[in-house]
Amino acid sequence: MPTVGIVTSPVFVEHDTGPMHPETAQRLIAIDRLLDSRGLRDRLKQLPLRDATREELLAVHSLAHVKRIESTSGIRSAALDLDTPVSARSYAAALLAAGSCCEAVEQVCAGAVNSAFALVRPPGHHAERDRAMGFCLFNNVAIAAQHALNALGLERVAIVDWDVHHGNGTQHAFEDIDRVLYVSTHRSPFYPGSGDFDEVGRGSGEGCTLNLPLSYGHGDGDFLALFDQVICPVLLEYEPQLVLVSAGFDTHHADPLGGMSCTPAGYAQMTQRLLEVADQCCGGRMFLTLEGGYDLLGEAESVCEVLEMLLSEPAQRRRLEIEPERPRIIGQIVEQARLVYGAYWEALNR
Numbered sequence: 001m002p003t004v005g006i007v008t009s010p011v012f013v014e015h016d017t018g019p020m021h022p023e024t025a026q027r028l029i030a031i032d033r034l035l036d037s038r039g040l041r042d043r044l045k046q047l048p049l050r051d052a053t054r055e056e057l058l059a060v061h062s063l064a065h066v067k068r069i070e071s072t073s074g075i076r077s078a079a080l081d082l083d084t085p086v087s088a089r090s091y092a093a094a095l096l097a098a099g100s101c102c103e104a105v106e107q108v109c110a111g112a113v114n115s116a117f118a119l120v121r122p123p124g125h126h127a128e129r130d131r132a133m134g135f136c137l138f139n140n141v142a143i144a145a146q147h148a149l150n151a152l153g154l155e156r157v158a159i160v161d162w163d164v165h166h167g168n169g170t171q172h173a174f175e176d177i178d179r180v181l182y183v184s185t186h187r188s189p190f191y192p193g194s195g196d197f198d199e200v201g202r203g204s205g206e207g208c209t210l211n212l213p214l215s216y217g218h219g220d221g222d223f224l225a226l227f228d229q230v231i232c233p234v235l236l237e238y239e240p241q242l243v244l245v246s247a248g249f250d251t252h253h254a255d256p257l258g259g260m261s262c263t264p265a266g267y268a269q270m271t272q273r274l275l276e277v278a279d280q281c282c283g284g285r286m287f288l289t290l291e292g293g294y295d296l297l298g299e300a301e302s303v304c305e306v307l308e309m310l311l312s313e314p315a316q317r318r319r320l321e322i323e324p325e326r327p328r329i330i331g332q333i334v335e336q337a338r339l340v341y342g343a344y345w346e347a348l349n350r
Helices: 010-014 026-037 054-058 061-069 090-110 140-150 168-174 218-238 266-284 297-309 328-339
Strands: 004-007 077-081 082-088 115-118 157-162 180-187 209-214 243-247 288-290
Touching: 004 090, 004 297, 010 090, 010 115, 026 297, 054 061, 054 140, 061 090, 090 115, 090 140, 090 180, 090 288, 115 168, 115 297, 140 157, 140 243, 140 266, 140 288, 157 218, 168 180, 168 209, 180 218, 209 218, 209 328, 218 266, 218 328, 243 297, 266 288, 266 297, 288 297, 297 328
Parallel strands: 004 115, 115 288, 157 180, 157 243, 180 209, 243 288
Antiparallel strands: 077 082
């Protein structure tokens, strides 16, 4: 059976966003309870925890940004923007989240585990080089990806972001290099207002940003059609040495913010597709980190289904063919993707 690592810590629960905020500590508490009740925790390997170093943070963020987040340590409550509150332990949680994501990538690349899932908060993919926003303080997945390039000697890594919101911070971190392929499915128009088809990267990174904006209400079959017809073919052509996932579960049908229609089984199938790519390209090396997801039961069930897929033997990973719910619209999105990104990826012209 594959060895799957997990990153958990009570410190992540200590990031207090206040009583009415959707990004609450209860998210991790609900996941922990379901891991225990399903007997999953005993099948997972708890990975070492560590704080991110200043060097790791500065590979993605400005010094002014890092110092601003650090300055909130010990403050009872503050707001970095309208959506992003912090408390006395928010800096500690963010520092531990970013560093533990780097450690998890090290464990995956060293072969200590086949894959890993970091159940951390605060989330990260909206955090810009010099700005906290959208509930995010440090960009965990970007810091982990940059660590893989800088410290582990990888030449090509891929980040797939299936959160309902576009990962603006992650895109901007890598849009001018070709060593990171960033692919995002997201609702549009929606927060944060970025992620159009024409955002393809620049300079040597032109063509290494792929955005697949979706309208309201899309479900499992629609997402899987994009994985099968666009995302996975491009990933296979890119041949990443590590696959990273910004795993947001706010496209779940019960999510109060997302307005989409995905199910836990659908996330498992997205994972199955990415595992196929990882198996072909990089010995199955895959790392996921938690982003959004605000229906407590829906997110917890989805995380468990993803972990079950990661734990399964390759021969037992059932690939389900789910018909698109909105085939005409998905067909238009696929054609637009081929029109825009086919200039960079031969796989989209076949």
